[in-house]
Amino acid sequence: MEGRGYSTTHREHSAGARCLTIQGVGTIPHERGSVMRRWITGIFLCLVVTAGFAQDDEAARANVLFQAGKRPEALPLYEDLAQAHPNEQLYAERLADCLGAEAVQLSDPAKIKAVRIREREAAKRAVALGDTAEFVRQMANLDPDQPLYSGIISPAKALLTEAEKAYTAGDFPAAMAKYTAAAEADPHLYEAPLYAGDTAYVQQDLATAAPWFVRAIEIDPNRETAYRYWGDAILKLGNDPATAKEKFIDAIVAEPYSKFAWQGLRQWADIEKETVLAPKIDRPAAPVADPNKPNTITIPSNLAAGDDKQHPGASAWMTYSIIRGSYFAGLFKKNFPNEQEYRHSLMEEDAALSSVAVAVKGKKIKPENLDESLRNLVELKNAGMLDCWILISGADNGIAQDYDVYRNQHRQLLHDYIERFVVHGGAIPAR
Numbered sequence: 001m002e003g004r005g006y007s008t009t010h011r012e013h014s015a016g017a018r019c020l021t022i023q024g025v026g027t028i029p030h031e032r033g034s035v036m037r038r039w040i041t042g043i044f045l046c047l048v049v050t051a052g053f054a055q056d057d058e059a060a061r062a063n064v065l066f067q068a069g070k071r072p073e074a075l076p077l078y079e080d081l082a083q084a085h086p087n088e089q090l091y092a093e094r095l096a097d098c099l100g101a102e103a104v105q106l107s108d109p110a111k112i113k114a115v116r117i118r119e120r121e122a123a124k125r126a127v128a129l130g131d132t133a134e135f136v137r138q139m140a141n142l143d144p145d146q147p148l149y150s151g152i153i154s155p156a157k158a159l160l161t162e163a164e165k166a167y168t169a170g171d172f173p174a175a176m177a178k179y180t181a182a183a184e185a186d187p188h189l190y191e192a193p194l195y196a197g198d199t200a201y202v203q204q205d206l207a208t209a210a211p212w213f214v215r216a217i218e219i220d221p222n223r224e225t226a227y228r229y230w231g232d233a234i235l236k237l238g239n240d241p242a243t244a245k246e247k248f249i250d251a252i253v254a255e256p257y258s259k260f261a262w263q264g265l266r267q268w269a270d271i272e273k274e275t276v277l278a279p280k281i282d283r284p285a286a287p288v289a290d291p292n293k294p295n296t297i298t299i300p301s302n303l304a305a306g307d308d309k310q311h312p313g314a315s316a317w318m319t320y321s322i323i324r325g326s327y328f329a330g331l332f333k334k335n336f337p338n339e340q341e342y343r344h345s346l347m348e349e350d351a352a353l354s355s356v357a358v359a360v361k362g363k364k365i366k367p368e369n370l371d372e373s374l375r376n377l378v379e380l381k382n383a384g385m386l387d388c389w390i391l392i393s394g395a396d397n398g399i400a401q402d403y404d405v406y407r408n409q410h411r412q413l414l415h416d417y418i419e420r421f422v423v424h425g426g427a428i429p430a431r
Contacts, residue, residue: 066094069170069202071101082122089129096122096139101168104148116144134259156186160195167199175199183215190219194226201229206237222407224261227251231264241272245423246415253407253414256392257400269423278393278422279376281353284317286344287325297328312369316359323352344398346406349390357381380421388417 062077075098082091099119106112123139131137149161163178176199183192197212210233216226231247234240248264255261262276269276290296299321308315327348332339335347357377360370367375380386391403392414407414 062094066098069167069172071098072105072169074098075102082125086125087129089126089131092122092126092129093131093133093136096120096126096136100139104164104168109147112148113144116142120144134263152189152191154182154186154189156182156189156192159185160189160192163192163195167195172199172202176203183212188219190216190223190226193219194229197226197233198229201233201237204237206233209233209237222254222404224251224255224258227254228261228264231268235268235271241268244268245272245419249415249418249423252392252418253411256403256414257395265418265423274423276422279380279389280372281377281380281389281394282373283353283394284321287321287328289328295329297325299325308363311371312365313360313363313374314371316356316363316374319355319359320352323355324348327351343401344396346387346390346399346402349394349399350387353377353386353390354381357386383420385413385417385421388414389421392417393422 058077059081062074062081065071065074065077074094078091078095078098082088082095085091096119099115099122103112103115103119106115119139120142123136123142126136127140149157149164152160154160159178159182163175163182166172166178167175176196179192179196179199182189183196186192193212193215197209197216200206200209200212210230213226213230213233216223227247227250231244231251234247235244238244245265245268248268251261251264266276268274285300287297287299290298327345328342332342332345332348336345356374358381360374360378361381367378370378377386380389387406388410390399391406395403
């Protein structure tokens, strides 16, 4: 996997990495699709690598095969190149990728395991040489004992497996036929339309790819992958950065706690010379239970930080700590009677931050005299998007449990928050 190049798919690692997440090896919650390809880097890498390898016939042949999606054919060449150039990160990465594709072609479990062990070792070598791509890190941590596609339970699984064999061998027409058949055999199988759309992308056919991505989204609108793939395809084939941005934002709204969901928007921003940065709000430390005194809550305080003379409005942060302490002391149990243990919730954080915003507004302090955190907090509250900031940009594991319900009720608001406050660098500090 060269990173997303013009001549190949934007799909994450063509075989191995995608299998990883299907097996549940990935570390990102709900990421059941694939691992993000470094596609923007690939736009340049394809050109640079081809030029740099012109002096080496074996490398040039390997590159041509790789760019054509014929990874199993490129495998022996990358085996030789990786051995001859053990300190070359690109060769180690591509060797791992090709080994992942080779594993998909096999049927003997023992041979598959042996190849996947080699894939893992090559990926580890790439990481040791400085490779930071997420799909490479996942390959470096794969479990070779887990069967390929073990996480998929579907009557179309055999068709999907055949499609993957064709895809990883670079036979894209055959792959498309099998993905189409799999989608018809199981209308609820997300991967079938997702990979059909991706295969159409490989064939430079956005008009065919888009309906397939729509179909995948209709199956599960709360998975980020189809939005991101669609955004990639629009950006590259449709030359429409504005529409691509919308799809990348939709991916984040679907799964904001997946690092893969953010990569499309960040890479779009690199191209468009924009910034992806959430508004900064520095909050006081959370109250803590005193282990030596049951039912006693300690609220951390910083008298200097709360001095209104030095920091106008800063004393309002005391209300934040007090309200959070009240949830520790019993309000959580009252509001969430079915939950056995306290957790930080959206309700608690909204109440605490809103109290600060209201107190600051009551002081009638000019925005330019507020520090960045208070200024951003007031602006978000006035915009009706404070909850969006909490869930997208300020969540911990407790708050994240409230996201699905909120998203179901406020999907467009979450989208608008990202577009207004995150894509262009967040709330801009006053000058």
